[in-house]
Amino acid sequence: MRTLREIRAGKPALYPDQAVYAAFACAEFGLEFEDLDGGSTLVFRLATPSRTVYFGAGRCSWYPQNNATAATLASDKHFTNRILSDAGIRNLGGDYFFLSGRHRGLRPAGHEREDAFAYFRKLKGSAFVKPLAGSRGDFAQAIDAEATLGRYLDEVAAYYDAVLMQPIVCGDEYRIFLLDDEVVYAARKFRAALGGDGTHSVRELLIKHNAMLTTRGLSAIDPDAIAPDDLGRVLARAERWEIPGRTNLSAGGQMAFASPGSSALAMAQGARRALGLRAAAVDLFTDLDGDPDAAAIIEVNANPSIRLLEELQRPDLILKIWRHTLSALGLLDV
Structure with a gap:
């Protein structure tokens, strides 16, 4: 029976998390796991002798x-x-605002881009804003100036059609x-925190951190939202600087x-x-x-990720979650 570590280290070595955990559960529960996408495991099936179900990676429901x-x-x-x-x-409440005029005739008034600025002023010029249907913390950030809000909405509009604005707590x-x-x-x-090396400034470390976010399809941290004195600091080796x-x-x-x-x-x-x-x-x-x-x-x-359970070495909880899923699908007895 293959362990989670063995499945993670298999070929191809880079699996989507949900495929790794599905393969692990199948190995544990005696089910069949089959990749349907030429080795990517972006689409796969789980089966018993009498029943088959299909899963996909990415935004497919797990x-x-x-x-x-x-x-x-x-x-x-x-x-x-x-x-x-x-x-x-x-x-936390808040209100939502659309970022383009498309479909404007199909929605109630008071939720357009211009209304976002009026609501921002109602919140006394300080708000937490994030995409209405976003995930993984993408474009989730505190805003403390109207000019910053305008730039933020411009950037988010390239990826999402609406945002949620809430008071900061x-x-x-x-x-x-x-x-x-x-x-x-x-x-x-x-x-999240930047780790110091005694050589590089917060600004330089942030550039590297932002590159990592970009490769994961996430928005970068705006350096303009960080105090200039902090950006110029050189962190001592092993010193940690929390990212807002x-x-x-x-x-x-x-x-x-x-x-x-x-x-x-x-x-x-x-x-x-x-x-x-x-x-x-x-x-x-x-x-x-x-x-x-x-x-x-x-x-x-x-549709939450459970990568934390792998990182904290709790494969038993991964199996617990997948047993619930597979039982709901009729692939396992409750």
């Missing part, structure tokens, strides 16, 4: 136990917030992974297993139920703006 309506609602951050608010679950960020109401894991999220904003693993953030407490876990479970998902990763803030009793949902992910 969790067919989620119905299409629930997953689509969760992919829109505004829809998610409205549903959570209706269910009485605190979230502070707190401890967690991810809660749920299968139905079972908490599979909870993890604290930390900002993103905590996503794909953007260089860090995560460690930790529980936010029972009330926050219950909030995550309520968010999952409100959206009608069976598998979900709920991101939330605790200790909101310094209040130890305050928490709020950031977003609910219906």
Whole structure:
């Protein structure tokens, strides 16, 4: 039986994560795994002697136990917030704005690019903005000036059709992974950081970090959003300098297993139920703006990555998630 490490090191050596974990689960559960794309494993099938199902990499759903309506609602951050608010679950709220005039006649007034600036002023010139249907922290950043907001909207418009603008809040960020109401894991999220070498400045290290983001299809960190004095600093060897904003693993953030407490876990479970998902990763803030009793949902992910479990050497949890998936598909007995 092949281990996760053996599958990861196979040929071709670079697999999409979901294909690696599917192949690992098939090896563990006695199912057939077959690549259908000439070795890329971007399209593959899983099978028993009597049943076959197909999966794809990229933006294809990894969790067919989620119905299409629930997953689509969760992919829109505004829809998610409205549903959570209706269910009485605190979230970060905000408003959405489209970045082009296309389809303008098919949507309500008050959500165009020019309206974004009025809402920004309503938030007193400081806001957190991200693509309405984005993921992996792409183009998620704090904005503190109208000129910066204008440049940001211009750049994002090349990749997305709408953004969500929210007030800036502070707190401890967690991810809660749920299968139905079972908490599979909870993890604290930390900002990405540059590591010093005693030679290069923050600006130079940021150039290298941004190159990495670009190869992963993610937006670069805007150096103009960082204080000039910080950019010019030369970090000592092994010194860490936190990059403002993103905590996503794909953007260089860090995560460690930790529980936010029972009330926050219950909030995550309520968010999952409100959206009608069976598998979900709920991101939330605790200790909101310094209040130890305050928490709020950031977003609910219906198609979350589980790379963290491989990095923290928990293949048992990867198998737990895939057993739930394969059972929902009828490939395994519950």
